[in-house]
Amino acid sequence: MANTYEMFSVRVTAVEQATPQIKRFTLARADGLPMPAFTGGSHVIVKMADGLSNAYSLMSDPRDLSHYQIGVRLEEQSKGGSAFMHQQVKVGSELTISTPNNLFALDPKAGRHVMIAGGIGITPFLSQLHELETGAVPYELHYAFRSPEHGAFHAELAEGPHAGKVRFYIDSEERRLDLAALFASLEANDHVYVCGPKPLIDAVIEDAKKAGIADAHVHFEQFAAAPASGGAFTLVLGRSGRELRVEEGMTIIQAIENVKAATVDCLCREGVCGTCETRILEGEVEHFDQYLSDEEKASQQTLMLCVSRARGERLVIDL
Structure with a gap:
């Protein structure tokens, strides 16, 4: 839990x-x-x-x-x-x-690590590059950003020990990353990692599927809460029986806190820390967190109150 x-x-x-x-x-x-x-x-x-x-x-x-x-x-x-x-x-x-x-570790079974960063999404890869320095597994980093002044840590990467492993893609200079071509060059045991804006992550996931890359070989991370999309629904706090209305554009945790219906610990409010994980008693949810595995999401046992939403009209949780 x-x-x-x-x-x-x-x-x-x-x-x-x-x-x-x-x-x-x-x-x-x-x-x-x-x-x-x-x-x-x-x-x-x-x-x-x-x-x-x-x-x-x-x-x-x-x-x-x-x-x-x-x-x-x-x-x-x-x-x-x-x-x-x-x-x-x-x-x-x-x-x-x-x-x-x-939640974004390098997979030890990978034959090659192919890392794709967009903007601030470069940060987790910087610590991973340190780990890869002395290892035997091949790796490469593809780093895209809007213009030279927005390429955070570009000079360190271009001049450091990983210079030969890094490729830069700068929108303002018409240097764009061709995902289809990149994925066509991958071997069966290569793993892809992406961190950055949601459009980049979505494009990597979609193009990887088209290229036949196994889902288990594609890893992504984005520290931004998914929008509270979807229609309004009724939330029932199972322990007290209290019913709340979660309006469109509102998160479950906001609905609870607005009327002080329960005390909930939630550090990140972005679906990454796991502190607001709560059991589902009735109903199903749409999961937008990065904390639960795909199998855990499919089991519909727990949800993250900060980003998840009900699939139906009514959801009962263990609060």
Whole structure:
């Protein structure tokens, strides 16, 4: 059931403006101890002021636990988290973060790792590249961004130890990634990983299917809550019998919190942390989280209150 995280305090030791919209933050433990171990592709939940919290990929070297690094893009329609990080967090600021969790790990069975990044989606791959440096498994990174000034960490990738493994695709220079051609060159045991805007992720998934790539060989991550799409429905809290109306455009957790019907822990509100996982008692749901596996989603046993929605007119949950 619901995941639990150990939370601990960190101090911001460096802030770098990587692009006009992206900042890199370096975090170290306030108590001076090493950071908890992590693997490439891991994320942490960052808790901020006013109850805000967001999930961010760790982009630093998993072999160096003196600090973590995260990249934060200032979102145009920010719920407040990215604006807080960009406008209020400075060197010396203290934040509370979770222990790492990994929903985007490299598959150890892959014959080759083919990584596709769009914009801020580059961040989880940076930690994975550190892991791949000393390994024997071939890998390549395809990194797409709008224009040169928006290519976060481009220089590090172009000049670093992975330079020969990275290809850049810049929209403003008419250099576009041809997914069909890329997938046509893959072998049966190659694995594809994509992180970035939803249109890129959708295109990779669709083109991989067309190319006959097994679903299990395509991995994706996107830290953005799915829109609360779909019609209104009745939500029943099974323990009390209380009925609530979840309107179109509203999440289940918002409906619960609006009338203080129950207390629910939810760190990320984006379907990645697992803290709001709740049992389904009656009805079926549409899952928009990245926490549950495909098999767990199909079983219709639990849901994430922050992003899931009812498939029918009525849903009963164990609250």
